[in-house]
Amino acid sequence: MKMILDERGKKYVLKPGQEFQSDLGIIKADVLDSAEVGDEVKSHLDHTFKIMKPNINDFIDIMDRRCSILLQKDIGQVLAHTGLGAGSRVVDAGTGAGAIALNFGNVVGPEGQVFTYEIREDFAEVARKNIDNFGITNIEVKNKNIKEGIDEDKIDLIFLDLPKPFGIFEDVLESLNVGGWLCVYAPYIDQAEISYRIAKKLGFYDIEIIELLERGLEVRQQGVRPKHVWLAIADTWYLQENYSYYLVDFSYNYFTIFLKKFNYFSYNLHLICKSR
Numbered sequence: 274m275k276m277i278l279d280e281r282g283k284k285y286v287l288k289p290g291q292e293f294q295s296d297l298g299i300i301k302a303d304v305l306d307s308a309e310v311g312d313e314v315k316s317h318l319d320h321t322f323k324i325m326k327p328n329i330n331d332f333i334d335i336m337d338r339r340c341s342i343l344l345q346k347d348i349g350q351v352l353a354h355t356g357l358g359a360g361s362r363v364v365d366a367g368t369g370a371g372a373i374a375l376n377f378g379n380v381v382g383p384e385g386q387v388f389t390y391e392i393r394e395d396f397a398e399v400a401r402k403n404i405d406n407f408g409i410t411n412i413e414v415k416n417k418n419i420k421e422g423i424d425e426d427k428i429d430l431i432f433l434d435l436p437k438p439f440g441i442f443e444d445v446l447e448s449l450n451v452g453g454w455l456c457v458y459a460p461y462i463d464q465a466e467i468s469y470r471i472a473k474k475l476g477f478y479d480i481e482i483i484e485l486l487e488r489g490l491e492v493r494q495q496g497v498r499p500k501h502v503w504l505a506i507a508d509t510w511y512l513q514e515n516y517s518y519y520l521v522d523f524s525y526n527y528f529t530i531f532l533k534k535f536n537y538f539s540y541n542l543h544l545i546c547k548s549r
């Protein structure tokens with residue numbers, strides 16, 4: 274894979290033998306194939322493109338996705354909290370398009386192994402293709418309902434991103450090494466709470482529920498300010514919205530908030546704990 278960066282800072286990831294076309298012009302496949310990282314190539318419209326080495330996030334940005342994928346902040350939390358490293362064995366479910374599975378595969382390296390379960394055949398196929406295109410061989414995609422049983426044992430981390438994950442915590446415990454990690458990614462507080470109670474009852478320790486809020490800042494000519502505002506509704510920080518899309522009416526003795534259009538709705542929790 275090669276990545277090219279145009280004059281506007283827009284990136285494109287290309288496969289070997291692929292011709293490039295955009296509004297800034299065409300670059301022939303043989304020109305791209307023979308260029309080295311760091312070289313600059315010209316399109317037929319004389320625009321300059323720099324050859325870059327793509328990393329896993331560049332690849333995930335352009336890969337085929339059929340469902341929502343885990344965000345970098347959430348993937349980072351799992352990797353950093355569990356200290357996952359070379360040679361680790363990981364079970365992941367559901368795979369979706371394979372975003373976190375790819376990160377696991379990338380981190381555990383050739384001596385490690387990732388087994389990722391996906392109930393839907395079409396998603397499993399997409400994930401297999403994505404993993405194949407990324408070019409690593411330590412991830413096995415299983416088109417299987419993980420609730421029917423976990424085939425592997427001596428696992429260092431089991432990561433669950435699916436409804437009612439707590440239904441399989443007993444199986445999880447059987448498959449984990451002593452000191453292995455269970456991580457649950459939950460979009461609802463009650464799912465995290467039930468997971469907490471069941472994990473505790475089963476003897477997991479170091480149990481934590483973590484809410485991660487990430488807010489970027491944008492640099493404008495007038496100054497620097499947050500990209501999004503967090504809106505508190507009923508004491509719970511549930512909605513993130515771009516400034517431009519809502520209007521707060523202060524003319525009443527309470528705030529009336531008119532939400533014109535949602536362009537971002539994201540709420541997720543991590544439950545992370547360790548087996549004995």
Ligand SMILES: C[S@@+](CC[C@H](N)C(=O)[O-])C[C@H]1O[C@@H](n2cnc3c(N)ncnc32)[C@H](O)[C@@H]1O
Nearest residue numbers: 342343367368369372373391392418419434435
């Ligand atoms: C939100 S997506 C997963 C995103 C993915 N973890 C990532 O890294 O981007 C949830 C996936 O879980 C799958 N799924 C739901 N229940 C499942 C089960 N019991 N066993 C395996 N996969 C399941 C769904 O088909 C869906 O593809």
